[in-house]
Amino acid sequence: MSRTFVGWPAFPEAAVAATSDEQLRANVTRATGTIRAKRARLVAERPDWEDLRDSAAALKNDVLAHLDSYLLQVEQKVTAAGGAVHWARDAAEANRIVTDLVRATGEREIVKVKSMLTEEIGLDNALEEVGISARETDLAAAIVQLGDDLPSHVVVPALHRNRAEIRDIFVREMGRHGRPAPEGLTDDPPQLAEAARLHMREKFLKAKVAVSGANFLVAETGTAVVVESEGNGRMCLTLADTLISLVGIEKIVPRWQDLEVFLQLLARNATGERMAPYTTTWTGVIPGDGPQTFHLVLVDNGRTRALADEVGRQALRCIRCGACMNICPVYERTGGQAYGSVYPGPIGAILNPLLKGPDDPQTASLPYASSLCGACNDVCPVRIRFTDVLLELRHQVAEGDAKVKHPAEKAALRAVGAVMDHPAAWNAAVRAAGKAGPLVPKNRLPGPLGGWTDSRRTPDIPKESFRAWWKRTEGGSR
Amino acid sequence: MRTALFVTCLNDALFPRSGQAAVSLLRRLGVEVDFPSGQSCCGQMHWNTGYRAETARLARHFVDVFEGYDAVVVPSASCGGMPAEAYALAAESVGDAGLVRDVRALAPRVHELTTYLTDVLRVEDVGAYFPHRVTYHPTCHSLRAAPVGDRPYRLLRAVRGIDFVELPAQEECCGFGGTFSVKNPAVSGAMNGDKARHVLETGAAVLAAVDNSCLMNIGGRLARDGHGVRPMHLVEILARTPEDGPLPGLPVAATEANR
Ligand code: SF4
Numbered sequence: 001m002s003r004t005f006v007g008w009p010a011f012p013e014a015a016v017a018a019t020s021d022e023q024l025r026a027n028v029t030r031a032t033g034t035i036r037a038k039r040a041r042l043v044a045e046r047p048d049w050e051d052l053r054d055s056a057a058a059l060k061n062d063v064l065a066h067l068d069s070y071l072l073q074v075e076q077k078v079t080a081a082g083g084a085v086h087w088a089r090d091a092a093e094a095n096r097i098v099t100d101l102v103r104a105t106g107e108r109e110i111v112k113v114k115s116m117l118t119e120e121i122g123l124d125n126a127l128e129e130v131g132i133s134a135r136e137t138d139l140a141a142a143i144v145q146l147g148d149d150l151p152s153h154v155v156v157p158a159l160h161r162n163r164a165e166i167r168d169i170f171v172r173e174m175g176r177h178g179r180p181a182p183e184g185l186t187d188d189p190p191q192l193a194e195a196a197r198l199h200m201r202e203k204f205l206k207a208k209v210a211v212s213g214a215n216f217l218v219a220e221t222g223t224a225v226v227v228e229s230e231g232n233g234r235m236c237l238t239l240a241d242t243l244i245s246l247v248g249i250e251k252i253v254p255r256w257q258d259l260e261v262f263l264q265l266l267a268r269n270a271t272g273e274r275m276a277p278y279t280t281t282w283t284g285v286i287p288g289d290g291p292q293t294f295h296l297v298l299v300d301n302g303r304t305r306a307l308a309d310e311v312g313r314q315a316l317r318c319i320r321c322g323a324c325m326n327i328c329p330v331y332e333r334t335g336g337q338a339y340g341s342v343y344p345g346p347i348g349a350i351l352n353p354l355l356k357g358p359d360d361p362q363t364a365s366l367p368y369a370s371s372l373c374g375a376c377n378d379v380c381p382v383r384i385r386f387t388d389v390l391l392e393l394r395h396q397v398a399e400g401d402a403k404v405k406h407p408a409e410k411a412a413l414r415a416v417g418a419v420m421d422h423p424a425a426w427n428a429a430v431r432a433a434g435k436a437g438p439l440v441p442k443n444r445l446p447g448p449l450g451g452w453t454d455s456r457r458t459p460d461i462p463k464e465s466f467r468a469w470w471k472r473t474e475g476g477s478r
Numbered sequence: 479m480r481t482a483l484f485v486t487c488l489n490d491a492l493f494p495r496s497g498q499a500a501v502s503l504l505r506r507l508g509v510e511v512d513f514p515s516g517q518s519c520c521g522q523m524h525w526n527t528g529y530r531a532e533t534a535r536l537a538r539h540f541v542d543v544f545e546g547y548d549a550v551v552v553p554s555a556s557c558g559g560m561p562a563e564a565y566a567l568a569a570e571s572v573g574d575a576g577l578v579r580d581v582r583a584l585a586p587r588v589h590e591l592t593t594y595l596t597d598v599l600r601v602e603d604v605g606a607y608f609p610h611r612v613t614y615h616p617t618c619h620s621l622r623a624a625p626v627g628d629r630p631y632r633l634l635r636a637v638r639g640i641d642f643v644e645l646p647a648q649e650e651c652c653g654f655g656g657t658f659s660v661k662n663p664a665v666s667g668a669m670n671g672d673k674a675r676h677v678l679e680t681g682a683a684v685l686a687a688v689d690n691s692c693l694m695n696i697g698g699r700l701a702r703d704g705h706g707v708r709p710m711h712l713v714e715i716l717a718r719t720p721e722d723g724p725l726p727g728l729p730v731a732a733t734e735a736n737r
Contacts, residue, residue: 011662012661012662012663012664012665015662015664015665016664019664019665019667019668020664025668329650329651329653329669330662330665330669333665333668333669334665367528368657368658368661368662369662369665370655370658371618371651371653371654371655371658371659371666371669372526372618372655372656372658373618373622373651373655374618374621374622374623375618375622375649375650375651377622378622387623391525391526391528393528394526394527394528395528395529395530395571396528397528398527398528398529399528399529399530399531451660451663451664451667454663454667455663455667455670455671455698455699455702456667456670456695456698456699456701456702457698457699457701457702458698459492459493459694459697459698461491461492462492462493462494462495464494465490465491465494466485466489466490466491466494466497466498466513467485467490467513467515469494469497469498470497470513470515471515475501475505475511475513476498476501476502476505
C-alpha cells in the first residue's frame with residue numbers, strides 16, 4: 001500500500017517533527033527561495049499583472065456562481081465529442097468508477113499525469129487492492145512515489161528532497177518498478193533527469209491506459225487542459241488507448257478565450273516562467289488520433305460543501321500555482337507534509353477544512369497554522385483573501401457546532417473580555433500585573449504559554465503601568 | 479481638536495514608556511492629548527482567535543470611550559487597524575446595526591501613530607535626535623492590514639544623528655501572530671529565530687517597529703540568547719531631542735553628524 005495522509009497528526013504536532021529536521025528545512029528554504037525570486041522577477045515584467053488577477057478572480061467567481069449550468073454544459077459538450085462523463089460524489093465513488101473502468105480494459109499497469117486529485121481520493125491504494133499498479137510520470141511525483149513518500153507541494157511534490165536523496169531513491173527503487181537506474185548514477189541533475197526519462201519512456205510506450213487530472217475544463221467546448229513542463233503529460237495524453245481524466249468540479253472556465261488569462265498567470269506565478277513548455281488540450285475522441293476511449297470523471301468530494309460556505313468558497317478559485325506556499329513563512333519552516341494533505345501551505349490551511357469540515361483535530365488545527373501575516377494574499381493570482389477565510393474558519397472552530405472545542409481557551413478569552421470592558425476591573429488587573437511582575441518566571445511560563453518561553457525571555461513587567469503614570473502625573477504635566 | 483491616545487492594553491501594562499513617549503512627542507508637536515481612562519483593549523486577540531461576540535463587546539466599549547474625540551492616536555499598527563478592519567464585521571456578526579453605524583462613524587478618526595504624524599499633522603521631521611545604529615522591522619500589520627507604507631522610514635531618516643540600516647528579509651513575519659505563537663510554538667520559534675539572526679546581521683544597537691507585540695517577540699528571543707540589541711517602539715526614538723543627548727547605555731554611531 002502507498003503511504004497516505006489518513007490519520008495524520010494535527011498541525012502543531014506534525015510541525016514539531018518538521019521544524020527539527022534540519023535537512024528538510026534547508027531543502028525547503030532553498031527551493032522556495034529560488035522559485036520566489038524567479039516569480040517576483042517574471043511578475044514584475046507584466047505591467048498588467050493586477051488586471052490579470054482581477055480578470056481571473058472574476059471569471060472564477062462567475063463559474064462558482066453558475067456551477068450547475070456550466071457542469072451540465074461540460075457534460076453535454078464532452079458527450080457530443082465522443083467522451084463519456086461520470087459523476088462522483090465522494091472519494092469512494094470516484095475510486096469505484098475508475099477502478100471499474102480500468103478493470104474493464106484488462107490492463108495491470110497504468111500511467112498517471114497531473115493527478116493531485118487522485119492523491120486526494122487515494123486512488124493508488126484502491127487500484128492496488130484489485131491488482132492494478134498506477135505509476136506517476138511527473139518527475140517530482142514519481143520521486144515521491146518511488147520513495148514511498150508523501151507530496152509536500154502542489155507544483156513540486158518532492159520539493160523537500162535534495163539531489164543526493166533523489167539519487168539514492170532512484171538507485172534503490174527504479175529496478176523494482178521497471179527499468180533500473182543506470183550504473184554509476186550520480187546526483188548531477190542532467191544524469192538524474194536522463195535516468196528518469198529512460199525509466200518513464202518504457203512505461204509510456206507500454207501503457208494502454210492513462211489517468212490524468214486537468215488544470216482547466218472549458219465549458220464552451222468540453223475541452224480539458226493540462227499544463228506541464230516535462231512532456232510526460234503530452235506522452236500520457238496522446239499515446240494511451242484509453243484516457244480517464246479525473247477533474248474537480250471547480251476546474252471549469254467558461255470559454256476557450258478565458259484560457260488566455262489563466263495560461264498567462266499560471267506559469268509565471270507557479271514557476272517563474274513566461275510560458276509553460278507544454279500545454280495539451282483534448283476534446284473527446286478523434287478517430288485515428290490519440291486515445292480512442294475517453295472518460296471524464298467529475299468529482300465533488302467536498303467541493304459543494306466548500307461552495308456553500310459564503311466566505312470560504314473563494315478557495316475554490318484556486319488554480320494550484322503554489323505561490324502561496326512559496327511565500328508562506330510557516331510553510332517554509334515545516335514543509336508541506338505537516339498540513340496532512342496533498343494541498344499544503346495557505347491554500348491547504350483553508351481548503352482542507354472547507355472540503356472535509358473543520359470537525360476533527362487535524363482539520364480544526366489548520367486554520368490556526370498561520371500567523372495571519374497576509375503575505376499569501378499578495379501573491380494569489382485569483383485574489384483569494386486567505387486571512388478572511390482563516391478568520392472565518394477559526395470562528396467556526398471556536399464558536400460553531402464543530403465537535404472540536406477549545407473550552408479552556410474560550411473561558412480564558414471570555415474572562416479577559418469581561419475584565420476589559422469594565423474599566424475598574426481592568427485597572428485592577430493592570431495594577432495586579434505590576435505587583436506580580438517580579439514573581440513571573442523569566443524562563444518558563446506555566447501551562448499553555450510554556451511553549452512560547454521555550455525560545456523567548458518574557459518581558460519585564462513594569463511596576464507602574466501607563467495608566468498609573470498618567471494618573472500620578474496627568475500625562476507628565478505635573 | 480480633541481485628540482485621545484489609545485495606548486493599547488499591551489503598552490499600558492508592559493510598555494508604558496511607549497505611551498509616555500507618544501504623549502511627550504505629541505505635546506511637543508502642539509497636540510493637546512487626552513487619555514480617557516475607561517479604555518482597555520481593542521479585542522484583536524479575540525478576533526484573531528475566532529471569538530466574534532467578544533470582539534463586538536470590546537468594539538462597543540471602544541466606541542463608548544472614544545466617540546467624543548476628533549482623533550484617536552494609536553501607537554500600534556495592529557491594534558490601530560482593528561476599528562477599520564474588524565469592528566464592523568464583528569458588529570454585523572452579532573446583528574448589531576447600531577454598532578455597525580457607530581463604528582463606521584468613528585473608524586476614520588482612528589489613526590496609527592506614524593500615519594497621524596505624516597498625514598494629519600503633516601510632519602516628517604519631528605525634531606528628533608538619536609545618534610545610534612537603528613534597524614527597522616516592518617510588522618505584518620503595518621505592511622498589510624493597516625498599511626503605513628514608507629512613513630516610518632521617512633520619519634526615521636529625518637532623525638538627526640541616526641545611523642539607519644535596512645533589515646534583511648524585512649518583510650518576513652517574525653512569527654508572533656498573537657495566539658499563533660502559543661498554538662504553534664515550534665514554527666513560531668523557528669520564524670522568530672531567523673528574524674533575530676537578521677537583526678544581528680545589521681549590527682544595530684536598536685531594533686525599531688510600530689508594534690510592541692512583535693518587538694516583544696523578537697526582543698524575547700534576542701534577550702534569551704544574551705544579545706544586547708534593544709527593542710524600541712519607533713515613537714521612543716522620535717520622542718528624543720538634542721537636549722536629551724544620546725541614550726545612556728547605547729554605543730554612539732559613527733556618522734558624520736555624530737562626530
Ligand atoms: S491559493 Fe492562489 S496562490 Fe495558492 S496555489 Fe491556489 S491559486 Fe496559487
